[in-house]
Amino acid sequence: MKTRTEIFDTIAAISTPPGEGGIGIVRLSGEDSFRIVDSIFKPLKKLPPASERESFKMYLGYIVKNGKILDEVLVTYMKKPHTYTREDVVEINCHGGAVAVQEVLRAVLEKGARLAEPGEFTKRAFINGRIDLAQAEAVLDIVRAKTSKALQTAVNQLSGKLSCKVREITSRLKDLVVRLEAAIDFAEEEDVPEVELDKISKELREIKSSLEKLIESYDEGRLYRNGVLTTIVGKPNVGKSSLLNSFLKFERAIVTPIPGTTRDVIEEQINLKGIPFILADTAGITETADPIEKEGIKRSRSYLEKSQLTIFILDGSEKLDERDIEIASRIKNQSHIVVINKVDLPLKIDEKDIKSILGLDSAFVKISAKTGEGLKHLEEKMVEMVQSGKAMGDNQILVTNARHYAILKRAKDEIENAINSVNENKEAELISFDVRSAMDTLGEITGEITNADILNEIFSQFCIGK
Incomplete structure (x- = not known):
C-alpha cells in the first residue's frame, strides 16, 4: 500500500520508446514539476514566474547539470487541472537517442522527482477523476x-x-x-x-x-484486441512455410524441397480487414526418430490444441496418405479451412476422401503458394470464418x-x-x-x-x- 506522500509526490519517466529517433520526451507530473525543471532548465529567453507562465507553450533552452549542457531542448509547462493527470505536468523534448533522454531523466530525478511506476501517469488520471477505469484500460x-x-x-x-x-x-x-x-x-x-x-x-x-x-x-471485440491464433498445419513438405511467406510477402521461413526443414514454430502477424491474425507456421507432423524434429512436432501439436483457426494444408499433387488422415482426425472438431496447395501442378488428390473425414460442410480453398493463385480467396475465407458475416459499425460498442x-x-x-x-x-x-x-x-x-x-x-x- 502506498503512503499519501508516494501517491502525490512528483514522478518522472521517459515517455518515448527506446532507441534512436527525432525526439525523446521526459515527462513529469506532480506539484513540484515546475520547480524541478526550472532548477535545471536554462531558457534562451527569461521565463515569467510559474504562476504567470503560459500553459501549453514551448520554451527553447538547455538542460544544464553542474554547469554542463546536457542537451538543447523544448520544454512545455502544463498547469493543472487541464492536463492528462490533472496535476502540473512538464514535458522535456530532448533529441532522440538513448543517452540524451537518460541523462535528462537522471538530472530530473536528482532534483527530487521519483521514477514513475508502470502506468502511474494514467493511474493518476484515474485517481484524480479525469478518466474512469474502463477508459484507463482503453489507453x-x-x-x-x-x-x-x-x-x-x-x-x-x-x-x-x-x-x-x-x-x-x-x-x-x-x-x-x-x-x-x-x-x-x-x-x-x-x-x-x-x-x-x-x-x-x-x-x-x-x-x-x-x-x-x-x-x-465480446466474441467479436476480442478478435480486434487480441488477434486470432491461426495455426498452419500439415505433413512435411506440403507448402506450409511457402504459404506463410505468401501471406507476409517476404521470405520469413526457409523453404527447401527437403521434408522437415521447419523444426520450430514461427509466429508472424497479418492484418486482414482490420482483424489481426497471428500466423503460426508449424513443423510437419509425421513419425520421426530425429529428436529435434520430434520436439518441433510436439510443439506443432501443442499449437494445434490452442488454435482458434486451423489452416490444414494438403499437397494437391499427391493422394491422401495416413499422415494427412491423422491430422484431419485431429482438427475435425476445430474451426478449420482445408487448403489444397500446388494447384499449379496436376491434381491427384480426391476431395471426397478428405470430406468423408472432415464432413461436407468443411471450407475448401485451392491455392498455389508458389504463384499466389487463390491466396486472396483464402484470406477472404479466413475473415469470413472468424467474423461470421458480422461487420463492425463505427459507433458500435x-x-x-x-x-x-x-x-x-x-x-x-x-x-x-x-x-x-x-x-x-x-x-x-x-x-x-x-x-x-x-x-x-x-x-x-x-x-x-x-x-x-x-x-x-x-x-x-x-x-x-x-
Missing part, C-alpha cells in the same frame, strides 16, 4: 492496437462509450433500488405507491437484454476486455436472480438485494467499486511513462 489498448479496427474500438472506449452505456444501465438499476427500498422503508405511509412487480419485472428483462448485447459483442466480460456476466446472473425473485413473489428486500448487487458489480467496470489489487494488476501492464 493501454490504444498503445497495443495491432490494426485500425482495434484502434477504433479502443478510441471508442476511451471516449467513454462503454462507460456511458454501463452508467445508463446502472442508473436504471439505481432507480429500481430506490423504488423497492421506498416501499420497504415507508410501507405504513399512505402516499407511498406500492411496488408494481409487473413493471419491475419488465424493466429487469430490458436491462438483462442490454447486458446480453454487450456480452455477445464492443466489449474487448476479459475483465469487463466477466463482470457483465456476473451482473447478468444477478439480474436473473432478481427476475426469479419477482416471478416467485418474494419479499421486496430480496429483490432489492439482487438489483443492488448487479449495480455494484457493474461499478467494477468504471472503477466506482474497486480495490488496490485490481488497480495494481491493471496498471502494472502499462509501460513506464504512460
Whole structure:
C-alpha cells in the first residue's frame, strides 16, 4: 500500500520508446514539476514566474547539470487541472537517442522527482477523476492496437462509450433500488405507491437484454484486441512455410524441397480487414526418430490444441496418405479451412476422401503458394470464418476486455436472480438485494467499486511513462 506522500509526490519517466529517433520526451507530473525543471532548465529567453507562465507553450533552452549542457531542448509547462493527470505536468523534448533522454531523466530525478511506476501517469488520471477505469484500460489498448479496427474500438472506449452505456444501465438499476427500498422503508405511509412487480419485472428483462448485447459483442471485440491464433498445419513438405511467406510477402521461413526443414514454430502477424491474425507456421507432423524434429512436432501439436483457426494444408499433387488422415482426425472438431496447395501442378488428390473425414460442410480453398493463385480467396475465407458475416459499425460498442466480460456476466446472473425473485413473489428486500448487487458489480467496470489489487494488476501492464 502506498503512503499519501508516494501517491502525490512528483514522478518522472521517459515517455518515448527506446532507441534512436527525432525526439525523446521526459515527462513529469506532480506539484513540484515546475520547480524541478526550472532548477535545471536554462531558457534562451527569461521565463515569467510559474504562476504567470503560459500553459501549453514551448520554451527553447538547455538542460544544464553542474554547469554542463546536457542537451538543447523544448520544454512545455502544463498547469493543472487541464492536463492528462490533472496535476502540473512538464514535458522535456530532448533529441532522440538513448543517452540524451537518460541523462535528462537522471538530472530530473536528482532534483527530487521519483521514477514513475508502470502506468502511474494514467493511474493518476484515474485517481484524480479525469478518466474512469474502463477508459484507463482503453489507453493501454490504444498503445497495443495491432490494426485500425482495434484502434477504433479502443478510441471508442476511451471516449467513454462503454462507460456511458454501463452508467445508463446502472442508473436504471439505481432507480429500481430506490423504488423497492421506498416501499420497504415507508410501507405504513399512505402516499407511498406500492411496488408494481409487473413493471419491475419488465424493466429487469430490458436491462438483462442490454447486458446480453454487450456480452455477445465480446466474441467479436476480442478478435480486434487480441488477434486470432491461426495455426498452419500439415505433413512435411506440403507448402506450409511457402504459404506463410505468401501471406507476409517476404521470405520469413526457409523453404527447401527437403521434408522437415521447419523444426520450430514461427509466429508472424497479418492484418486482414482490420482483424489481426497471428500466423503460426508449424513443423510437419509425421513419425520421426530425429529428436529435434520430434520436439518441433510436439510443439506443432501443442499449437494445434490452442488454435482458434486451423489452416490444414494438403499437397494437391499427391493422394491422401495416413499422415494427412491423422491430422484431419485431429482438427475435425476445430474451426478449420482445408487448403489444397500446388494447384499449379496436376491434381491427384480426391476431395471426397478428405470430406468423408472432415464432413461436407468443411471450407475448401485451392491455392498455389508458389504463384499466389487463390491466396486472396483464402484470406477472404479466413475473415469470413472468424467474423461470421458480422461487420463492425463505427459507433458500435464492443466489449474487448476479459475483465469487463466477466463482470457483465456476473451482473447478468444477478439480474436473473432478481427476475426469479419477482416471478416467485418474494419479499421486496430480496429483490432489492439482487438489483443492488448487479449495480455494484457493474461499478467494477468504471472503477466506482474497486480495490488496490485490481488497480495494481491493471496498471502494472502499462509501460513506464504512460
